[in-house]
Amino acid sequence: xxxxxxxxxxxxxxxxxxxxxxxxxxxAVIASLADEGRAMVGQSExxxxxxxxxxxxxxxxQLSGSTEDDTLAVxxxxxxxxTKDDMGLMKKLMAMNWQGTFESCFALDGDKVIVMSSxxxxxxxxxxxxxxxxxxxxxxxxxxxxxxxxxxx
Numbered sequence: 695x696x697x698x699x700x701x702x703x704x705x706x707x708x709x710x711x712x713x714x715x716x717x718x719x720x721x722a723v724i725a726s727l728a729d730e731g732r733a734m735v736g737q738s739e740x741x742x743x744x745x746x747x748x749x750x751x752x753x754x755x756q757l758s759g760s761t762e763d764d765t766l767a768v769x770x771x772x773x774x775x776x777t778k779d780d781m782g783l784m785k786k787l788m789a790m791n792w793q794g795t796f797e798s799c800f801a802l803d804g805d806k807v808i809v810m811s812s813x814x815x816x817x818x819x820x821x822x823x824x825x826x827x828x829x830x831x832x833x834x835x836x837x838x839x840x841x842x843x844x845x846x847x
Contacts, residue, residue, distance in 0.1 A: 714820060716760055717742050723824045724755065727831055749835035755827060762816035768826050769810035770834035771803070777845035783807070790837070796829045807841070809834040 724733045724746050733746035741758040751770045758764040777783050787800040787807065798811040811826045 713760070714818070716757055716766070716815065716818070716823070719820045719823050720744060720755055720757060720766075720827070723827045727753075727828065748831040751831065751834040751838050753827070753831045753834065757815075760815060762814065764815040765812060766815060766818060766823065766826065767810070767812040768798075768830040769801075769803070769808045770830055771806040771808050772834050772838035773807040773841050773846065775802075775805045775807065779845055783841070783845045786841075795833055797826065798829045798833055809837075 720742070721733075721735075721744070724744055725731050727748055728746035729748065733744050736743045741756060741764070743757075744755040746753055748770075751772060753768065753770045756765075756767045758767075773783075791799045795809070798809050801808050801810050803810075809830050811830050813822070813826070
């Protein structure tokens with residue numbers, strides 16, 4: 695599997711203080727990946743959130759803020775539990791985490807198997823934003839259908 699990322703660092707969006715405008719960077723990455731360039735966007739006291747479709751999966755991006763204590767999280771649900779073989783699925787996901795998820799990983803969110811990546815905003819640069827979103831979207835889309843076919847009850 696090859697993950698291609700776009701490097702947005704050359705034309706980084708900066709605010710009036712010279713700081714990176716994280717929401718604009720995220721929106722630029724999503725626009726390049728989202729099917730038909732469309733995404734749902736929301737903003738609240740908890741930060742910014744985006745949802746877009748990439749291939750056969752939905753991808754969620756959440757930015758809790760822009761301070762060093764805030765977080766960029768990207769995730770994509772790919773399969774619901776229970777399955778025909780939960781133990782076999784868990785073994786497979788653990789092996790896949792070791793060999794082919796780059797900076798992301800398979801995880802559980804309630805009864806959903808997800809691909810996720812999360813990191814603090816401290817020293818976050820535009821190419822890391824692009825890579826996190828692209829890696830999660832690509833790994834989820836590359837694996838969801840095969841995992842559903844093999845394990846879904």
